[in-house]
Amino acid sequence: MGLFLRVALFVLALSALALTxxxxxxxxFMIRHGYGGCTTCHxxxxxGETLTRYGRxxxxxxxxxxYGKAEASAPPAPASGSFDGFDDFDETASPxxxxxxxxxxxxxxxxxxxxxxxxxGLFDEPDFVSLGGSLRSASTLKSGDFRWFPxxxxxxxxxxxxxxxxxxxxxxxxxxxxxxxxxxALVTRGDDGQLNLVSRTHWLGLGLDSRNELLLxxxxxxxxxxxxxxxxxxxxxxxxxxxxxxxxxxxxxxxYSGEALRGEVMAIAGNYQLTPxxxxxxxxxxxxxxxxxxxxxxxxxxxxxxxxxxxxxxxQGETLRGAHGLFARWSPLRPLxxxxxxxxxxxxxxxxxxxxxxxxxxxxxxxxxxxxTGEALDAGRVRQTGPDQAKIPGAGEPRFGGWLTTTWYFLxxxxxxxxxxxxxxxxxxxxxxxxxxx
Amino acid sequence: MNTPPRxxxxxxxxxxxxxxxxxxxxxxxxVQGATGSPCPPPCTVCHxxxxxxxGTAVKPFARSMAKVGKLDAEDAALVAPAVEKLRAQATDSxxxxxxxxxxxxxxxxxxxxxxxxxxxxxxxxxxxxxxxGRIDGSALALSALAALxxxxxxxxx
Numbered sequence: 001m002g003l004f005l006r007v008a009l010f011v012l013a014l015s016a017l018a019l020t021x022x023x024x025x026x027x028x029f030m031i032r033h034g035y036g037g038c039t040t041c042h043x044x045x046x047x048g049e050t051l052t053r054y055g056r057x058x059x060x061x062x063x064x065x066x067y068g069k070a071e072a073s074a075p076p077a078p079a080s081g082s083f084d085g086f087d088d089f090d091e092t093a094s095p096x097x098x099x100x101x102x103x104x105x106x107x108x109x110x111x112x113x114x115x116x117x118x119x120x121g122l123f124d125e126p127d128f129v130s131l132g133g134s135l136r137s138a139s140t141l142k143s144g145d146f147r148w149f150p151x152x153x154x155x156x157x158x159x160x161x162x163x164x165x166x167x168x169x170x171x172x173x174x175x176x177x178x179x180x181x182x183x184x185a186l187v188t189r190g191d192d193g194q195l196n197l198v199s200r201t202h203w204l205g206l207g208l209d210s211r212n213e214l215l216l217x218x219x220x221x222x223x224x225x226x227x228x229x230x231x232x233x234x235x236x237x238x239x240x241x242x243x244x245x246x247x248x249x250x251x252x253x254x255x256y257s258g259e260a261l262r263g264e265v266m267a268i269a270g271n272y273q274l275t276p277x278x279x280x281x282x283x284x285x286x287x288x289x290x291x292x293x294x295x296x297x298x299x300x301x302x303x304x305x306x307x308x309x310x311x312x313x314x315x316q317g318e319t320l321r322g323a324h325g326l327f328a329r330w331s332p333l334r335p336l337x338x339x340x341x342x343x344x345x346x347x348x349x350x351x352x353x354x355x356x357x358x359x360x361x362x363x364x365x366x367x368x369x370x371x372x373t374g375e376a377l378d379a380g381r382v383r384q385t386g387p388d389q390a391k392i393p394g395a396g397e398p399r400f401g402g403w404l405t406t407t408w409y410f411l412x413x414x415x416x417x418x419x420x421x422x423x424x425x426x427x428x429x430x431x432x433x434x435x436x437x438x
Numbered sequence: 439m440n441t442p443p444r445x446x447x448x449x450x451x452x453x454x455x456x457x458x459x460x461x462x463x464x465x466x467x468x469v470q471g472a473t474g475s476p477c478p479p480p481c482t483v484c485h486x487x488x489x490x491x492x493g494t495a496v497k498p499f500a501r502s503m504a505k506v507g508k509l510d511a512e513d514a515a516l517v518a519p520a521v522e523k524l525r526a527q528a529t530d531s532x533x534x535x536x537x538x539x540x541x542x543x544x545x546x547x548x549x550x551x552x553x554x555x556x557x558x559x560x561x562x563x564x565x566x567x568x569x570x571g572r573i574d575g576s577a578l579a580l581s582a583l584a585a586l587x588x589x590x591x592x593x594x595x
Contacts (some may be wrong), residue, residue: 177464186561189561311559399491
């Protein structure tokens with residue numbers, strides 16, 4: 001990469017920290033390369049945030065555009081067609097056996113570039129350290145109104161000392177009046193529009209077996225439910241309150257990452273970054289996903305919580321909330337991945353509801369993805385004191401939405417995404433995001 | 439690496455070189471300003487859910503506001519006149535004996551019969567990062583210095 005570009009990227013990325021707000025990757029579509037599980041490329045057993053060294057290499061080899069070089073995306077197929085064949089990597093090879101990054105002038109398609117490392121290879125992390133970060137700048141155009149805002153500025157990482165793991169994230173955020181985004185993960189307590197520290201996850205973990213298949217964690221964790229994805233405003237994540245933006249909860253979780261099965265169950269103790277206690281949701285959440293073949297994974301999720309008041313609707317009194325559903329990822333052809341999730345919803349003072357989505361991701365050429373998503377929501381008619389609420393789209397009647405997406409992984413650690421979003425009862429919106437991960 | 443620098447610079451310019459505007463506070467701040475409520479009310483004081491959208495402002499208070507003002511133009515300046523009309527009419531949307539505007543001013547939810555809680559939970563652990571009203575210039579300068587130091591180390595390694 002040219003000197004100018006390297007410096008410009010780095011300075012811009014760090015400068016964005018001074019502004020700020022929300023989260024990053026977890027690409028379910030990597031199943032097209034035979035990666036059904038998450039632990040090969042991510043330190044979180046259910047995916048997202050911090051990449052392993054191997055994950056960084058695969059990001060460089062399989063995800064980003066190669067500009068005329070032979071694409072390296074021929075899948076290094078799992079030896080046994082197992083669910084998480086590349087997790088075997090952890091058992092059979094030490095990190096030092098990963099193909100060494102080639103010097104920039106000797107880059108070829110078969111080995112990851114040196115720039116795939118943390119901060120584009122500026123530092124070599126010790127083996128027990130995995131560091132990362134995400135800087136995301138977004139702009140929206142809706143009804144002629146153009147807005148730009150820093151969406152995310154997080155650093156994250158993990159330390160691993162034998163079976164003991166310590167992980168977490170720390171970033172900066174500016175919340176917006178009236179908006180729920182960002183708030184639930186705040187560490188500091190400034191007013192809307194002011195910079196605040198945010199920690200979406202922080203946890204201690206203990207590996208329970210020599211194969212690294214069982215990991216017990218305690219702390220603030222992503223809620224294990226459904227498909228882990230970057231689109232935190234997708235209805236399926238909003239309605240179940242299981243996004244990676246700020247919906248994490250404190251609790252204890254046990255994750256299993258096996259060859260044909262993976263799953264995680266979490267005892268939710270509540271979000272201890274908010275007060276008073278009556279707004280904290282307690283309960284449990286879990287998912288289980290099985291690999292029917294090297295290109296098809298099917299799973300189920302279940303969530304149940306109880307609080308003494310609802311932190312979003314602000315309704316007082318016991319608030320039960322449940323979500324139960326199925327999800328799947330399928331790659332019928334290598335360039336195409338179809339992901340779907342459907343959940344039933346039940347919460348206090350509402351009728352039964354549902355939420356779901358279907359998304360197709362097509363890799364036009366390595367580094368350039370086209371996507372189409374359809375989503376549906378009926379969270380259930382609101383039943384309050386006094387006259388019942390009328391049925392409206394999204395609450396008593398179905399509400400539909402559609403996304404068309406283009407994502408260009410144009411440089412190491414950089415992608416540009418443009419979404420055209422049309423939702424019933426909402427203005428058409430164009431949204432662009434420039435995402436740089438460290 | 440054979441990258442197209444012109445394209446890349448254009449991308450950077452489009453996505454980063456915009457003004458550092460913070461999203462407009464719109465209605466929540468306008469309601470707080472007009473009613474004197476102790477916090478900007480959440481979107482759910484009017485809308486069915488926090489994701490909002492046309493046709494989803496169905497809460498009793500939203501219906502009362504809609505009767506006295508055309509608020510569908512997304513113009514925050516329309517909020518204060520509508521609030522004043524509700525105040526003059528002593529509208530009580532939830533029928534609990536306290537007017538909507540009094541409830542908002544006291545931090546209570548005008549949609550819920552009884553006390554309610556307009557402001558909801560407090561988030562964060564108490565400290566502040568940014569002194570009130572301060573511009574982020576120093577943080578920007580520090581970031582740039584850190585970037586230069588790291589770059590220098592990389593070059594001299």
